[in-house]
Amino acid sequence: MNKILIIDDDPTICIMLQGLLKKKGYETDTAFSANEGLKKFGSFKPKLVISDFRLPDINGLDLLKQIKSLNPHIPVIIMTSYAEIRTAVNAIKLGAYEYVTKPLNPEEILVLIKSAIEKSKIVEKVDKPKKIEFIRGKSPNSVQIDQYISLVAPTDMSVIIEGESGTGKEIVARRIHEASARKNKNFVAVDCGALSNELAGSELFGHNKGSFTGAISDKKGQFEHAKGGTLFLDEIGNLSYEIQIKLLRAIQEKKIRQLGSNDDIDTDVRILVATNEDLIKEVNNSNFREDLYHRLNEFKISVPALRDRKEDIKLFADNFLQLSNQELNKNINEFSDEFIQKLKAYNWPGNLRELRNVIRRALLLSTGDRVETSALPPEILHYQETSSIDNSTTDLKLIQASTEKDKIIDTLKEVNNNKSKAARLLNIDRKTLYTKMKQYGIEG
């Protein structure tokens, strides 16, 4: 039976989820704090964790990091409020499987849990990739990505795929693999964002029994699993300098060495990497090796943010509606015009992942034969009024506030939410930064 650990300090949520999951045949356990959750993680050995973001002791992101360092393959679903969507996006960068917004929708949870557990079984077995539903956009940006994919796929070139979280970088990588001569071999995706130094070495290159505490048996690395196929390294900027050196050697010499071994193993993999940082900046800051950067940068694809391809929103929304209809066994086939207008007005910090989630949830909440704006979360429904300013406004104070807010959000993103760094770059003190974040409703 599949075991699920629920972590939330709100007993009502725990009881609700426990009841729901038990009915569907899952075995569950609950914890009311992160520390209790970590303890139960060791003893209960769940197949999936669903955790609140706001916990009384450790915040959800730190808990996620700790869980991932114990088991990088475990799917973790983070529960959050809509106002915390940027944090949810960060959770995805750190390897969370998905986020769900409160109030929880039971059907949404069940659909996510089912697909997360199925997907984690695929990872365990390192199966052939599942056929993916890639939606081609029509905007000039999207058309160009498609052209780049067709151009680079048949070659064996390494590719850097850059773009914000949720823009579809992994899907682009899978598409490159599927259009390449390696398509009948494995596509192996490794989330480097969630790996500690030691784990990264063993995950990528494998290890021999006894090479470090906890290495109880020999283990093949993902390089070997991807033999003949494609290795996709997500969040590449997160790898330590030491691992970067090993990776460079693996690419240059086509040889790897398992941790604790003196023997070389030949490799034949195509490397695709993704990043949502500016890798050049990381090279200039000496966080990323320049030689590795140039090796990887044989070709670069920049996947645009959804807000920069708004012409595609209707197309993506229609496709996600069809997918959600299948997933949820529903049959609602259109949106009201106002619904689409609201989608176009919003700024989509979580990009396509957020759009897909919003559509799935809207479908769940819809009872008529059309999806109406009432099924939108308040953040999107009221976006124009609260979060952005009309281009035609002449109110200088409003313009100044909006620019300031955007600058703070961008800077925080740039420095991975490090408040001290952000304050320094913005030339204000930390206290002022916190006051402004509170004033503009920016989640930290």
Ligand SMILES: Nc1ncnc2c1ncn2[C@@H]1O[C@H](COP(=O)(O)OP(=O)(O)OP(=O)(O)O)[C@@H](O)[C@H]1O
């Ligand atoms: N072109 C596309 N066609 C269909 N679905 C897409 C497309 N691009 C993105 N998506 C959807 O958005 C979700 C996020 O995509 P993906 O995981 O590839 O993004 P990412 O940029 O790799 O995210 P992260 O930076 O968080 O790893 C996918 O699960 C998929 O549902």
